Amino acid sequence: MQNLIDLIRSTFSNEIALLIISMLPLIELKGSIPIGLAMGFKPINAYLYSIIGSTIPAIFILLWIMPIISYMKTKDSLKKLAGWAEKKAKKKQGNIKKYEYLGLFLFVAIPLPGTGVWMGSLIASILGLNKKKSLLTIALGNLIAGLIIYTFSSFFF
Template identity: 30%
Template sequence: MELACLTVFLLSLLPSFEGRYALVLGVFRGLNPILSMLAASAGVILLSIVLPYAFPKIDDLMVWMLRHGGRFRVKVASAYLKHVGRIRVKAKPYIGKYGIPGLIFFVALPLPSSGVWTGALIAYVLAMSRYKTMAVLLAGGLLSNFITLTFTLLGFGLPSPL
């Protein structure tokens, strides 16, 4: 059981998996749905705290690579910084229109290419404060876990955890 909880937690940290898919895997592997939800939610909480601090460090690394890197590093850093700049320009009108609730909804959508990692990147490129970003990621990530667990339990006739 401890290994299954650890597996759900570790998978919940991966960008393409995240908590919502990790908890489904835990339930299908026979883990109690509440334990699966708790392990996946622990991953969401950790990512909600770490990611707002990580993205600025990545930018610092890219700027350093521009100044001190060889030809390949300069190409990579230039491409990254240009891409982030384009995202900032494209995403700003949408967040301006829908605001924080829109970003929470985006993070909560249990679909590929949405989620905590993508929400953190969007919040970063739009220069949202770290604390707002943490709140958005936490609310959206936990809501996503709840939605996914609900559909998993309803859709597959599994016993209710309550």
């Protein structure tokens, strides 16, 4: 993962690099805010670039993940991966299914491993939640998660 981050940083401006880093599924803003601070960004800039970058994937996931998963299920080489993604999302859907948008908001807003924009968007899609409401809910949850991560990161930078 460090090699990927180094490649991105050496290829793009610091701002674009931080946007791209924050879009990565395992990093999102949980990793990109501390990375931005370590790169020397002003705290507000690290926060804003990370929020923008980590929210962008939600748009594409909400719009296209279900057709992509359906297609993957028709291909023997991709069937297992599609099943894995669905299984992982269904395992985490409990409170989102029960409380819908409030559950989705909390799922994204509380920055724990396995939560965030990518998984929240996947779960919202699998549950068939309204895409516009889901995007707004995910974006708001991401703003809160960013504030939490920024607050903890500020103790170290």
